[in-house]
Amino acid sequence: MNYTTQMDAARKGIITKEMTVVAEKENMDVEALRELVAEGKIAIPANKNHQSLSAEGVGQGLRTKINVNLGISKDCCDIDKELEKVRVALDMKAEAIMDLSNYGKTEGMRRRIVEMSPAMIGTVPMYDAVGFYDKELKDITVDEFFKVVEKHGEDGIDFITVHAGLNREAIETFKRNKRVTHIVSRGGSLLFAWMELNNAENPFFEHYDRLLDICEKYDMTISLGDAGRPGSTADATDPLQIKELITLGELTKRAWERNVQVIIEGPGHMALNEIEANMLLQKKLCHGAPFYVLGPLVTDVAPGYDHITSAIGGAIAATYGADFLCYVTPAEHLRLPDLEDMKEGIVAAKIAAHAADIAKGIKGAKEWDKAMSKARADIDWETMFDLAIDPVKPRKYRESSTPHHMDSCTMCGKMCSMRTMKKILNGEDINLLRED
Known part of the structure; x- marks a missing residue:
């Protein structure tokens, strides 16, 4: 069936290749998109x-x-x-x-x-x-x-x-x-x-x-x-x-x-x-x-x-x-x-x-943030960089100021809350004053 525009196709019940691409990107039912x-x-x-x-x-x-x-x-x-x-x-x-x-x-x-x-x-x-x-x-x-x-x-x-x-x-x-x-x-x-x-x-x-x-x-x-x-x-x-x-x-x-x-x-x-x-x-x-x-x-x-x-x-x-x-x-x-x-x-x-998108409840928005939060809790720097909206700047900041302990940063050092909680929950000593 012929159509002139995406809207014309949609009104004729035609799923165009562009609609298919958009539906896949949005994780959305293509018929709902067409409507x-x-x-x-x-x-x-x-x-x-x-x-x-x-x-x-x-x-x-x-x-x-x-x-x-x-x-x-x-x-x-x-x-x-x-x-x-x-x-x-x-x-x-x-x-x-x-x-x-x-x-x-x-x-x-x-x-x-x-x-x-x-x-x-x-x-x-x-x-x-x-x-x-x-x-x-x-x-x-x-x-x-x-x-x-x-x-x-x-x-x-x-x-x-x-x-x-x-x-x-x-x-x-x-x-x-x-x-x-x-x-x-x-x-x-x-x-x-x-x-x-x-x-x-x-x-x-x-x-x-x-x-x-x-x-x-x-x-x-x-x-x-x-x-x-x-x-x-x-x-x-x-x-x-x-x-x-x-x-x-x-x-x-x-x-x-x-x-x-x-x-x-x-x-x-x-x-x-x-x-x-x-x-x-x-x-x-x-x-x-x-x-x-x-x-x-x-x-x-x-x-x-x-x-x-x-x-x-x-x-x-x-x-x-x-x-x-x-x-x-x-x-x-x-x-x-x-x-x-x-x-x-x-x-x-x-x-x-x-x-x-988080506020609107768009599919996948909260999940992205949750993945970042989990990487922070795990002190997984590479995953944090990979998930960042702009991976370049956080990596540059991290590399510009290297901490003594790589499971922390130069702001908190060994007092990092993520480090503390991770060690305590794993049954480890946190060693704030002495070297590991």
Whole structure:
């Protein structure tokens, strides 16, 4: 039986190879997975032209996934460095990579990432339009915007962020309700500028069916971008954010009518006490579609440490319903991240995702922690390193400060509680003051 998209297949009762891969990774019944894909509560971004893909699912009942942003800019345009980031991100088992390149002809880099990556690949076609046509933003036509989207589909991109919910009505809401940080979404701000300069409607909203045609053709998942996401805790849960979210819910239903998969993007900066309510609102207004959060960063005053502020918010968000975390690096708000920034961002996001998976009762999450705890009780250093989210750093720390007794560390020495309990329970003398 033929099908156009993963959602179309699911609704026809077809188990695709991608569904089989995801079900095996999640230790989940494939029929239960198919039903959730059919309902739109799980998305499997899998462009027909992404031949190297090892599919991942995003959504209800699945492990929380993380995304890594990278890409060149005019100030930092070394493609080889960005491709090295891709390789390292894949080694660190990131489930998704977004190429956010916004300078020059990016097609070559985009295609290389798709060819080399088993992870799902995302882009924001809006970023590519200026470089693709070498034209000022104001002069880009509606047809040209959609040609860029088509090109990303041809190149094998699995999910595209499109800020289709920032329509004229949302802009009027924004103008009536002043913000501290205005519109911080890069794609959203570019669309806002294009709309204002041309006195026109958002082309992706006005011609949304045309967007769906392209996504259906390649089975690209639409990640409905939140142009109105708060860029400061002061702007969180304000009229623009909620107005846009309502529109995204309506656009979600229209996409599902065409069997196009949808992910909803969510808030950027938000106080801790607002996160749970925002997750509930998103799931309610967007009909249970998978939710992708950009943080949220829970305070605005920690530049240089925003991988931490993001991980705190991400863990809470995922506990209450977010399915997909966009990593944030220590370089956020400051510069293009380098390789070490990226590594720190990935680890922070993976910690947040796993912490939430424990809280959500995801299969295997607690068992991983239990295995680590047992290795600690056994003082089994190699097993601890093998189980660690990042095996490199704990091994480096251990090797940098060697204790006199290898069944301890240099903090506690022979007073190590694990060592003490292990010896006592085995009927041994603990020998605190004398040498063994």
